[in-house]
Amino acid sequence: MKNQEDKFKKVVSHAKEYGFIFQSSEIYDGLSAVYDYAQNGAELKNSIREYWWKSMVQMNENIVGIDAAIFMHPTTWKASGHVDAFNDPLIDNKDSKKRYRADVLIEDYAEKLNIKAEKEIAKAAKRFGDAFDRSEFVNTNPRVVGYLSKKEAVLSRMARSLENEDLKDVKALIEELEIACPLSGSKNWTDVKQFNLMFGTKLGASAESAMDLYLRPETAQGIFVNFANVQKTGRMKIPFGIAQTGKAFRNEIVARQFIFRMREFEQMEMQFFVRPGEELKWYELWKETRLKWHLSLGLGENKYRFHDHDKLAHYANAAADIEFEFPFGFKELEGIHSRTDFDLKAHEEHSGKKLQFFDHEMNKNYVPYVVETSIGLDRMFLAVFSSALQEETLEDGSERVVLKLPPVLAPTKAAILPLIKKDGLPEIAREIMDELKFDFSVAYDEKDAIGRRYRRQDAIGTPFCITVDHDTKNDGMVTIRYRDTMEQNRIKIEDLRSIISKEVSMADWLRKSQ
């Protein structure tokens, strides 16, 4: 646990120190759970977005991309259920005046029971060695059975109470479990209340005529309301998809864990429209396809797992998360949801416009079913960034901090470094840079000793450093240094382009993702 915390602190400080992420409006002491992407962060974020967009839109002839407005007609959110149901249960501690999500307090309690059970299991595994049978132990050891069955009972009672909107029972559960405010230790709680997560704003100049609007809490609805327009103008045939990336806003009660949970964030969503009855087949296919996309980045297979949902949202008939092992444990990175015909039907009812498809093969009209893939761009950033950040002890005992980003996503693909600042070396380095910049984002650095310059590039994840030295003038060759292995080779200047391309070409990475 301590290790995890340390690792996470390092991620946050590295992101700031090396120009990836800054607190928003930091000179005014910042704004809680709002962040700005800095010079390197913006590049990395753009690359992740591009990798997603190409794998969806460019690689699939039946998926097109749109860019809908953030402001939408307010009835959209009535139809989607967000006005009535996009709530989190909140509870305040009367002594510390801190606000919490009641469900998160209970989940954290349940997780502690889980940790206790895992500790018992680990102890026994150590004691029994090879003879240890985990599943038998879990089913028979009274302590472990006790912890796990209490955990199940707590979680299922909470789920039941939330489903029945019995907020009194949620509070009763918190009291029975004697859950204390993590900050003050106080058990003096207010009642549990529902809190709508949408941000409201106004459209219009005068107070009387202004219209109440919401900042969109998800990009999906911008796709649903454009379903008929895209289908007709694109002559799309079912099955087909509409993809979109863009900002979403949620007034999260407890925003924490850096860019994992923000109040302003970006989503990358794709809604896939299918024949009614075929949605579960597509749902399984999209689960597989999306996992493959993640694995193609090479962050490690063991970093991902599926979490199939038992408790489904009002619009879904199947749902799963792809969870990623963040520095603070496995958490949701992407959701794949079979959303039935809920959204299109609701928009038909509220708008009075038909949102249907005439299927020539079936010779009938129907409201398509929808399978959605929805991933947070910022969460994806955190997944890539946190797993790429590594500390290594080198053979000579020195430490190196290196950001082993997938080369296709690295903000700078190559740094061109003249060994010294004179003897015509900077001019050659500039010439190389002026040639390579048409294909790749490259940087030039002539300050400090070469070793320090290598380390600076390691820390921002630059896959290649190219050093120009005195011999370059005679033989037209440079030294290329590889970030991950630190291996150095001498190569011809004219081969640089193809060597770099081999590692960073988006086309090659996309091939792995299909």
Ligand SMILES: Nc1ncnc2c1ncn2[C@@H]1O[C@H](COP(=O)(O)OP(=O)(O)OP(=O)(O)O)[C@@H](O)[C@H]1O
């Ligand atoms: N506050 C947030 N900050 C950053 N990313 C978010 C936030 N809320 C959602 N996302 C991202 O958008 C994706 C799809 O949104 P969805 O509504 O399914 O999330 P969610 O189930 O509400 O997430 P969570 O349970 O973590 O609140 C999530 O998988 C996540 O990657």
